[in-house]
Amino acid sequence: MKYSLTCAALAAFAVHNVFAAPNISSIGKRQAGCEAPVELSGAENPFVGRKLHANSFYRSEVEAAVEAITDPALAEAAAKVADIGTFRWIDKREVIPTIDAVIKEVPCEEILGLVIYNLPGRDCAAKASNGELPVGALDVYKAEYIDPIREILVANPNTAIALVIEPDSLPNLVTNIDLQSCQDSAEGYRQGVAYALEQLNLPNVVMYMDAGHGGWLGWDENLEPGAEELASVYKAAGSPSQFRGISTNVAGWNAWSLTPGEFENDPDGQYNQCQDEQRYVTIFGAALEAAGMPNHAIVDTGRNGVQGLREEWGHWCNVDGAGFGVPPTTETGEELCDAFVWVKPGGESDGTSDETAERFDEFCGYPDAFKPSPEAGSWHQAFFEMLLTNANPPIA
Ligand code: BGC
16 A cells, blocks of 8 residues: 555654644743633634643553563654643543643643543444443433533633544444444434533534544445434534534544545445545535534544555454554645544553453454454553554654
8 A cells, every 4th residue: 555645745744743843931831721711713723823732641651651662762762652642531430530630731832632432322333432321321421421521621711622522423323323222322422412512612622523434424325414413413502613523533544645545446445435534524524514514624643554454444443553643733735624633542442352351342353453452441552562663654
């Protein structure tokens, strides 16, 4: 597989952008947030002039990983990953009390990325990330998850925050609604996402609703139903002012720009025009616009440095041979794409490969999935080292 010229050029820009020298005068007198309330809006790209924050939680995971690496060159590269902006996932209620401290470490020239990820009956079409909240627990989701998060964000108006809202949830309702578990979850997903969008619609926040990836809602027959599904939830939330569009490729493996796309020459390739994320952002973006929803995007490039690894496009679990991708940057070359970001913290597992575990999903046992792998979200040292070794562009 060969990257297109565009992509190589973007990678060069990105490296320059991310490793630009910090403003010396701001070091040493860093304080929490800005001096005045931050005012963002869905009408503007919040990443312009604001670097994605490298949060201390991921930093501590990476620093522990560095200690465990014996090869000095690899350890040196690994240490640099701690400085790369990465989203922090709020995947259970018990994580909520840690948000305030993370917000307080964000300087004014940065933006904190958080993932809202705790819908009742989460991960309805898979097993690895089934959540702590059972189907039907919408009141708990509202009162014990979204409301306390809102309280913390309201109390910290001087910090810019980007939210990715509920990865995989609405896309599952579009393509996996034949599963009983997704049917049972559907109303809770729609109402839960709408509630999150309403309550987290705050001046210092910009929100992106998750839209899966090109190999998911990008199929010809999924484009319009997908756009309608997302747009109807956006409208049910009252078309919030801080809503900017979608997140794509979250925890995914697709290239930003690759011709031909990895699966383009498959027999059914003709039924999907979104063979890379750039084409997905553009084509699905047009469907969103037609459905009446804001359509800017952020794209997770955290683990998409290497292509040609998956047996099938839908394979999502700990893909063997993967590498870190382009670090966060606004140099995307695409008007609709606000930024490349790292959403999935590289080194955290997608799911266990232990067949006897309750949350074992068969995708994590496929030949193209790295084994052994720990539970979803747990640190996966060998996978982290592989991402580092295969990073494209290299981490240096
Ligand atoms: C897991 C979460 C974790 C997230 C980021 C998901 O697959 O279910 O627990 O926070 O990945 O690693």
